[in-house]
Amino acid sequence: xxxxxxxxxxxxxxxxxxxxxxxxxxxxxxxxxxxxxxxxxxxxxxxxxxxxxxxxxxxxxxxxxxxxxxxxxxxxxxxxxxxxxxxxxxxxxxxxxxxxxxxxxxxxxxxxxxxxxxxxxxxxxxxxxxxxxxxxxxxxxxxxxxxxxxxxxxxxxxxxxxxxxxxxxxxxxxxxxxxxxxxxxxxxxxxxxxxxxxxxxxxxxxxxxxxxxxxxxxxxxxxxxxxxxxxxxxxxxxxxxxxxxxxxxxxxxxxxxxxxxxxxxxxxxxxxxxxxxxxxxxxxxxxxxxxxxxxxxxxxxxxxxxxxxxxxxxxxxxxxxxxxxxxxxxxxxxxxxxxxxxxxxx
Numbered sequence: 001x002x003x004x005x006x007x008x009x010x011x012x013x014x015x016x017x018x019x020x021x022x023x024x025x026x027x028x029x030x031x032x033x034x035x036x037x038x039x040x041x042x043x044x045x046x047x048x049x050x051x052x053x054x055x056x057x058x059x060x061x062x063x064x065x066x067x068x069x070x071x072x073x074x075x076x077x078x079x080x081x082x083x084x085x086x087x088x089x090x091x092x093x094x095x096x097x098x099x100x101x102x103x104x105x106x107x108x109x110x111x112x113x114x115x116x117x118x119x120x121x122x123x124x125x126x127x128x129x130x131x132x133x134x135x136x137x138x139x140x141x142x143x144x145x146x147x148x149x150x151x152x153x154x155x156x157x158x159x160x161x162x163x164x165x166x167x168x169x170x171x172x173x174x175x176x177x178x179x180x181x182x183x184x185x186x187x188x189x190x191x192x193x194x195x196x197x198x199x200x201x202x203x204x205x206x207x208x209x210x211x212x213x214x215x216x217x218x219x220x221x222x223x224x225x226x227x228x229x230x231x232x233x234x235x236x237x238x239x240x241x242x243x244x245x246x247x248x249x250x251x252x253x254x255x256x257x258x259x260x261x262x263x264x265x266x267x268x269x270x271x272x273x274x275x276x277x278x279x280x281x282x283x284x285x286x287x288x289x290x291x292x293x294x295x296x297x298x299x300x301x302x303x304x305x306x307x308x309x310x311x312x313x314x315x316x317x318x319x320x321x322x323x324x325x326x327x328x329x330x331x332x333x334x335x336x337x338x339x340x341x342x343x344x345x346x
Contacts, residue, residue: 046223104141123290181341193307201257202301220330228313232284261291266302
């Protein structure tokens, strides 16, 4: 038996000497040559490929880990108390984080904040701002974890779905235009404010409002915050029996409608605080931004058709030192101009 070497088919020699049986028979020699196997021939190449592949895989994993560490570092920086901005505060100054590891997270958080603001105010401008921020994030940081892992995509999907719903349901986020015959103009020292009223869907509130402003200098803007709201207040006699104050009919007592608190909407506040035992106040709310959250609390009876800039001017008036929401000097409604359609309403 011919010995064999591992990995080779060995060279075997078989000699048949026929001289013992036949002196005349020649000797026959058979050589069988076998080539090395594929593994032996290419083992160096195969080992090299395996090593190179392992290095590539480890390199990819290292780069992923490094990228994830950078993403986490950016978020940690954004939430640090000593950082220029904090995600938990809601308002983020993007200029303060440009060029830092926190920038992608800051853009994402700003887009999320704008979407949350829309849910509180139903101001469609917040949806547009949110989408613009997400587009910036996609274009500048397409490989960052907040984009790569789908967070930005999920937020964009929610914002676009909400915007599509608003576009297909305009009546749900806007009030109808009041008839020209149902408009009244309040005259103040800061300017004139025209209000369109809805006596058909809020007759009790409209009548109470007219009674409130028709007497010169009776109603005044005594409280407000720029960009938020103004309160028009007038004092009314308290009922003779103070114990029955809650039984006194409220202006909103019978009115229920589908009007919503968009910017410029006018509604009665659902409370009637007493200044003292002989007086009480009736308060009208002017929206300086969309506030649909108030729909379940108050009833809209009108909308500002001209003079929102006057209301903003009044809201920026000097405030009292005792209460930053109260004006130092109340702005009175000195007179009104009524359209013909309101003359029959008492």
